[in-house]
Each structure stands twice: as C-alpha cells, then as structure tokens.
Amino acid sequence: NAGVTQTPKFRVLKTGQSMTLLCAQDMNHEYMYWYRQDPGMGLRLIHYSVGEGTTAKGEVPDGYNVSRLKKQNFLLGLESAAPSQTSVYFCATWRAGGDTQYFGPGTRLTVL
Amino acid sequence: AQKITQTQPGMFVQEKEAVTLDCTYDTSDQSYGLFWYKQPSSGEMIFLIYQGSYDEQNATEGRYSLNFQKARKSANLVISASQLGDSAMYFCAMREGGNLRSSASKIIFGSGTRLSIRP
DSSP states (O other): OOOEEEEOSEEEEOTTOOEEEEEEESSOOSEEEEEEEOTTSOEEEEEEEEETTEEEEOSSOTTOEEEOSSTTEEEEEESSOOGGGOEEEEEEEEOTTOOOEEEOOOEEEEEO | OOEEEOOOSEEEEETTOOEEEOOEEEOSOSSEEEEEEEEOTTOOOEEEEEEETTOSSOOEETTEEEEEETTTTEEEEEESSOOGGGOEEEEEEEEEOSSTTTOOOOEEEOOOEEEEEEO
C-alpha cells in the first residue's frame, strides 16, 4: 500500500519546455488535489478533481492543466514552463466521508 | 471568499511548555472544516487534527487540541508539553462545502507558522 506517490521527485526545466507531473494513489479516494508551495509560504491550490473525468480550478490555475482519466491518477501539466512556476508541487487525496487529506511526498521543480 | 490567516510567522517556545498557534478564517458558508498540518524540515505534510463547523466539542488528538471559537472565527492549535520534535512549520487549512462528508470542495491553506522548540 503505497498511499500517494508523485513522479518525478525532482525536475529541472528550461523556460518554454513542457512536462507532466503524475500523482497516483492506491487508496481508491474520490477527490484529488494539486498544490504548489513556494519558499516560506503555505500551499496554494492549483486544480482539484471530485472524481474520474472531472476537474475544477483552484486559487492559482493559470499556466497549468490537469486531467483525471483514471480514478487513481491525477496529472498536472505545464505546457510552457516559466521561472515563476519554480516551486514544490504536492498532490493530495481525500476519501468521500473522511476528514483527512493525504499528501504525496512532493515534486521539486526548477524552471531556469 | 475563503481566507485563512496565520499572523505568527515564527515562534520560539521552551521545551515542555504549552504553545498556541493562531488561526483565523473567513467564510460565508455555514458548513466547513478546519485542519492543522505539520511540515517538518523533511518537507512532508502531516495531518494533525480536524474540526467540523458543527462539532460542538473542540477536537483533540493526543497532545494536540483545537480551540474552536466559531463566533470569533478562530481555530487555534494548542500543543501541550512541547517536545523538540515539534519544531516545524504548522499550517491551518479550511474546507468549505455543503455536506462536508459527501462533497468535495476547495481546501485552502494559511501562510504558516514556524515553531522552534528550545531545549
């Protein structure tokens, strides 16, 4: 039982490059979230999903796209990376009826 | 709009003392949930405690308790008998939503408080 995993753990991009971050969960949770955490700051919600095939915008969605084609996976895409997207990205899940959010270990992304 | 405010960027506390971390929130919903998370230097996010807006009693989890004052819109975290391992960033978070246990909604975080425990 791996819980919430994120791939990759680290990545360095050049401005304008694209990439996809993968969040996978084996807990069969309905809800999934993507956050970014900038140095010395709290987490800001980028996008979230309430179920397979559905996504919604969070606080800071610009520059990102997401997809939830399978219940267990939530993908975060950067089409044209910018230095302002340098951050640590966290994925989280929530079980319907629960009261705890489970976090992945984070992905550290640097955009040069 | 949802808003979470943590006014203490950093705190120093002597080991074994109790500490209160402040959190105020703003929401127009009647139904919501409040959370506290701990983030040690390793970077992982650790869930500590949850309080529902309709819960009549303050939540407690071991040495952690949540001082929920609904009229003041505050949800302070109290750590009793602090330990060196409590040194970390602490985040308050809020979730809005009609029926919290059956619908998802945004969960937003405050900017955090860095707690340092002195031996």
